[in-house]
Amino acid sequence: MFPTTSYINRRNNLRKEMSSGLLLFPGNQECSFNYLANTYSFRQDSTFSYFFGLDHPDFAGVIDLESGKDYIFGNDVDMDDIIWMGPQPTVEEQAKKVGVTNTAPLANLEAFIKDALQKGRKVHFLPPYRAETMIQLEQWLGIHHSQLKKAVSMELTHAVIKLRSVKDLLEIAEVESMVDVAYKMHTTAMKMAYPGIKEQVITGTIEGISLSYGGPVSFPVILSVNGQTLHNHNHDNILKEGQMLLVDAGAESALHYASDITRTCPVGGKFNQRQKEIYEIVLAANLNAFAATKPGTPYRDCHTIAAETIAQGLKDLGIMKGDVKEAVANGAHAMFLPHGLGHMLGLDVHDMESFGQIYVGYDDEFRPSEQFGTAFLRFGRKLEPGFMVTNEPGIYFIPELIDQWKSEGKFTEFINYDKVETYKDFGGIRIEDDILVTETGSRVLGTPIPKTVAEVEAIMAK
Template sequence: MFPKEVYINRRERLRASMKDGIAIVLGNPDAPMNYADNIYHFRQDSTFLYFFGIDHPGFAGVFDLDNNEDYVFGTDFDIDDVIWMGPQPSVKELSQKVGVSNTAQFGELKNLVSKAVQEGRKVHFLPVYRAENKILIHELLGTPLGQIKEKASAEFIRAVVALREIKDEYDIKELERAAEIGYQIHVTAMKMAKAGVYEREIAGECEAIALRAGGALSFPAIVSRRGETLHNHYHGNKLDTGDLLLVDSGAETDTHYASDNTRTVPVGGKFSKKQREVYEVVLAAINKGNELIRPGVTYQSIHLEVCKVIASGLKELGLMKGNVDDAVKAGAHALFMPHGLGHMMGLDVHDMEDFGEDFVGYDDKVQRIDQFGTAYLRLGKELKPGFVLTNEPGIYFIPALIDKWQNEGLHKDFINYEKLKEYRDFGGIRLEDDILVTENGNRLIGKRIPITVDEIEAIMS
């Protein structure tokens, strides 16, 4: 938890950026795994954490925009809770730590909302991703469950995004902590990538490192010798010498800030000639992205420039042909990189994605490009100092996609389908860094995880 002045300032700025009414921020409840008392590890809602900082289940915050007041609602523990969980702080005690003096038991939330509705005041709420909170919004406002997404307040969403997308000194310090843990995760995974080891052993160690650091993984680890499957969570394969192992993993600190990095390494410690050639193209692509990231430039334009690096490198290997600019404009490169270059990162590994990608990654100036591959770019808008984002290009050889495009005769002027036959069992390579946009350019979040061929082979030896 940060000093209470941090939360007070954030809430004051939020209220100043909205017009009128009340605005509800729901914390998360506990979630049962298979029966009520056997619960998943609790994870608080990130926006509630950002403004109210209380990392306990069953809370809600309310901004009274008309009267410049904030409220916290929660449920105090009774003796039965204390018996099972030990002494617990009260709602009032927790609220005082974040500078809120107006507190009440959770059941009083309905009374406050009902009164606002009766008075004809606007009631703003954010998109809801938890079923329990959808039911709560329905009970508070009578909004049909199927309409909750569309009834969420665009004014509220935009106000929150405008604050959360610019990371302050406290955010950045926590992101640096997460990066330190992420570094340990990836270096350990590199050292474990040996013949006979199962993917699950490495995935388990990734999670163990995060847990030992007091937090958790920021998302389920992707540890796969099938790197051409972008988000492969199957961990049952045994590694063989000559495989490429893709590890996409990140840590979440005890304050819930994330890291998110990807490295791809050769099982056994040495890249083959073919692997090294493709790897160097991806390395050139990520370095180009890091070079271009700065304020005032759209991430959409950086994505397209990085795609040109990939297309150019693949052309040199004989896998693509023709004019590189034309190939990227036509979308031919997306056979090899069918995803966007990166996304926002912060309290969420895909920061604020619960609001919807278009609210976070796009705006009135920059619209999503409706083309296979580039359409999946989560962040396209102009970069500002304080943004934290990922830069994660890749090259993948996906047999089903290759067959589909070839059978449909797509991009024959740009793709050498005959040469591609030599790469059908190659797999995939992705590299990913976390970047802070600064006033004059950018810098890495944390120490760069080994990434050059020589660095990786040295670590693995």
């Protein structure tokens, strides 16, 4: 847990962004796995964690803008709980750790909210993403769950996005510690990537590293020799010589801050010439986009730089042709890069995605593209100091997409389909770093994870 003053300051900063009313922050509940008492590991709601810091199910926080009071509603444990879990601190004791002195049982929250509503006060809440929370909000607010989306407070949504987007030194250190855990995960995966090993064995090993040094993985591990499938969670393949292993994985801290790293390595420890050529293009895209990442630069421009680097590199190999800028402007590069450069990172691996990409990654000046590929850029607005973003360009040879575009005669002025056909067995390569925007530029977070051809081959040789 961060110092008490961190949570007090966050709530006070939020007050400055809001006009009037109650700010309601439901914490998460336990979520059953396959029967009621067998639950998944508890994960607190990120925004409740940001403002109230308590990692306990069935809590709710309220900020009263008029009275200046903060509240935590939750239940103390009973004897049955103590028998199974041991003694637990009271709600009052927990609340004091985050600077809250007003507490009450969770059952009292409904009457508290309805009293405010009867007095004509506004109750602000954020977009819910769990069914259990929707049911709670329906009960507390009297709004049918199907209508909650319409009643979400945009004033609160924009205020929370503004505050959570800029990371302080404590948050930066927390994320950086999880990048260091990701270093252990990814270098271990590289050392294990040899013929005869099953993907699942590597997956389980690196998940164990995350649990040993941080917490659970920050998202389900993506690990596959079929890297052309962007989010491939099938781990059934046996590694073979000549394949590439793509690993996209990160760790989550006890305070729920995430890392998100991707590396791609050659099975057996040595890149062949074809693999090296494509890898070097992706690496150049990663480095060129990073060099452009600084305050005031729209991240959409960094995406374009990565896309043009990829198009130029593929043109040099005879896979693409024509004018590079024109090819990217028309979206021809998206056959090989069908996603955006990156997203925000923090308490969520896709930070604040539940609020809506249109509000987190864009603003009135910068709007999402409707073009295939670039439409999946989750973050396009201007960068500011304290922002954390991922930088994750890739090149993928997706046989089904190649066949579709070829049959449609799409972008024949920019794509050499005869050459592309010879890469349909290649798979995909992605290289991803976690980036902090600084006052003067940006820096890659954490211990440097092997990224160049020489670094990857060297760590795999150990």
